[in-house]
Amino acid sequence: MxxxxxxxxxxxxxxxxxxxxxxxxxxxLFATAVAVPAGIWLTRAPRWAKPxxxxxxxxxxxxSLAMFGFLLPLPxxxxxxxxxxxxxxxxxxxxxxxxxxxxxxxxxxxxxxxVARAMGLTGAQRLFMIELPLAAPFILAGLRTATVxxxxxxxxxxxxxxxxxxxLIFRGVASVDNRLVLAGAIPAALLAxxxxxxxxxxxxxxxxxxx
Amino acid sequence: MSAExxxxxxxxxxxQGRVLLSHISLSLQSGTTTAVLGRxxxxxxxxxxxxxxxxxxTSGDVLVHGEPNRGAELIALRRGIGYVxxxxxxxxxxxxxxxxxxxxxxxxxxxSQRTQRSNELLAAVGLDPGTFAKRxxxxxxxxxxxxxxxxxxxxxxxxxxxMDEPFGALxxxxxxxxxxxxxxxxxxxxxxxxxxxxxxxxxxxxxxRIALLSDxxxxxxxxxxxxxxxxxxxxxxxxxxxHRADKRAEETRPV
Numbered sequence: 398m399x400x401x402x403x404x405x406x407x408x409x410x411x412x413x414x415x416x417x418x419x420x421x422x423x424x425x426l427f428a429t430a431v432a433v434p435a436g437i438w439l440t441r442a443p444r445w446a447k448p449x450x451x452x453x454x455x456x457x458x459x460x461s462l463a464m465f466g467f468l469l470p471l472p473x474x475x476x477x478x479x480x481x482x483x484x485x486x487x488x489x490x491x492x493x494x495x496x497x498x499x500x501x502x503x504x505x506x507x508x509x510x511x512v513a514r515a516m517g518l519t520g521a522q523r524l525f526m527i528e529l530p531l532a533a534p535f536i537l538a539g540l541r542t543a544t545v546x547x548x549x550x551x552x553x554x555x556x557x558x559x560x561x562x563x564x565l566i567f568r569g570v571a572s573v574d575n576r577l578v579l580a581g582a583i584p585a586a587l588l589a590x591x592x593x594x595x596x597x598x599x600x601x602x603x604x605x606x607x608x
Numbered sequence: 609m610s611a612e613x614x615x616x617x618x619x620x621x622x623x624q625g626r627v628l629l630s631h632i633s634l635s636l637q638s639g640t641t642t643a644v645l646g647r648x649x650x651x652x653x654x655x656x657x658x659x660x661x662x663x664x665x666t667s668g669d670v671l672v673h674g675e676p677n678r679g680a681e682l683i684a685l686r687r688g689i690g691y692v693x694x695x696x697x698x699x700x701x702x703x704x705x706x707x708x709x710x711x712x713x714x715x716x717x718x719x720s721q722r723t724q725r726s727n728e729l730l731a732a733v734g735l736d737p738g739t740f741a742k743r744x745x746x747x748x749x750x751x752x753x754x755x756x757x758x759x760x761x762x763x764x765x766x767x768x769x770x771m772d773e774p775f776g777a778l779x780x781x782x783x784x785x786x787x788x789x790x791x792x793x794x795x796x797x798x799x800x801x802x803x804x805x806x807x808x809x810x811x812x813x814x815x816x817r818i819a820l821l822s823d824x825x826x827x828x829x830x831x832x833x834x835x836x837x838x839x840x841x842x843x844x845x846x847x848x849x850x851h852r853a854d855k856r857a858e859e860t861r862p863v
């Protein structure tokens with residue numbers, strides 16, 4: 398790509414990258430705020446685990462373009478494309494976070510949980526001192542998978558006019574300009590790699606010493 | 609002496625209808641150690657777990673300090689009862705020191721107090737605080753882990769200590785060391801101990817009283833000397849099972 402190309406599109410790439418980050422970040426925050434508490438709740442009411450995780454699973458199977466399309470006619474959502482994009486991305490992020498939160502807590506050595514109860518830790522103390530710290534590497538692994546997936550899917554959000562790096566890709570495809578396609582695809586891929594690496598590091602910080 | 613723990617006609621059945629405890633009445637005197645013997649599945653662990661209400665009896669009452677424990681505030685009840693199990697259940701992400709002081713931590717005691725108490729207790733169970741306080745559970749041997757588990761259970765000076773097969777997973781020599789350490793420690797404390805074990809030697813060595821459970825029923829509740837000489841078939845079978853080596857020696861003795 399020539400320097401002329403960057404002079405022309407550099408500013409736009411930067412703006413769209415920030416937009417892409419905002420869409421993904423907002424969706425991840427939203428998904429985490431729903432899926433982590435839901436995952437914790439499922440460990441307290443395990444008979445709901447199968448149906449609830451099943452629903453999250455079904456959401457995951459909806460093709461992303463169709464998902465954006467489904468949400469388009471909805472009243473408040475349809476007014477702003479970004480709202481649709483964030484909700485749809487959050488729906489995809491739910492499953493990995495929910496499943497890993499549930500499995501991470503359920504997977505804790507049962508004797509550890511039993512002793513915590515027997516010693517008189519309250520429900521909140523058990524959760525925050527024992528269960529969440531021990532399940533943290535799993536929860537973070539779920540978050541990592543969800544983030545990388547969302548960064549990829551967010552490129553499709555441009556189809557409903559939500560912006561992000563997909564905008565360049567769609568424009569490139571329409572005008573048969575590979576440079577534009579790459580100008581959208583490469584930063585998106587880099588974002589995914591950086592997020593993967595950073596969350597991987599964070600995951601290692603929370604690693605519990607071998608038992 | 610008064611009863612610290614009293615089981616009054618305690619029964620427990622699983623929701624599927626399996627009877628694990630059947631009309632158990634038993635009184636544990638304050639400051640004594642009661643060893644509960646029995647086969648696997650005889651209901652020993654279930655009985656122990658009714659004391660701190662990890663298990664709720666289907667009928668009957670468990671009195672702790674003279675009061676039915678079903679009416680007690682659960683968190684307070686449990687904080688007043690030490691709990692030691694075979695798997696130790698040490699928190700893998702806490703240092704030894706934090707593990708020992710965890711009950712004090714949740715009660716909001718200051719760090720200095722927790723550290724001091726933790727050091728005292730580690731020394732009492734035979735671990736040098738300077739060497740072990742900052743280690744993590746995975747850096748300890750089985751015996752050391754069990755010592756930490758015991759220190760943790762004693763941190764809040766509980767009047768009652770529940771021990772479920774505490775030394776069951778240890779090799780015989782380490783087990784003997786642990787039993788000696790526990791015996792010496794209990795002599796200094798005025799703790800009422802309920803010790804579940806399937807090891808007759810351990811029961812006779814540590815118990816002031818021995819209770820034998822079979823199929824959820826209390827077969828005997830005797831002093832160790834009485835237990836050795838009792839004529840009950842169940843008890844005799846137990847004693848025979850533990851003295852087969854003597855029998856072999858007798859058989860092979862030259863005439």
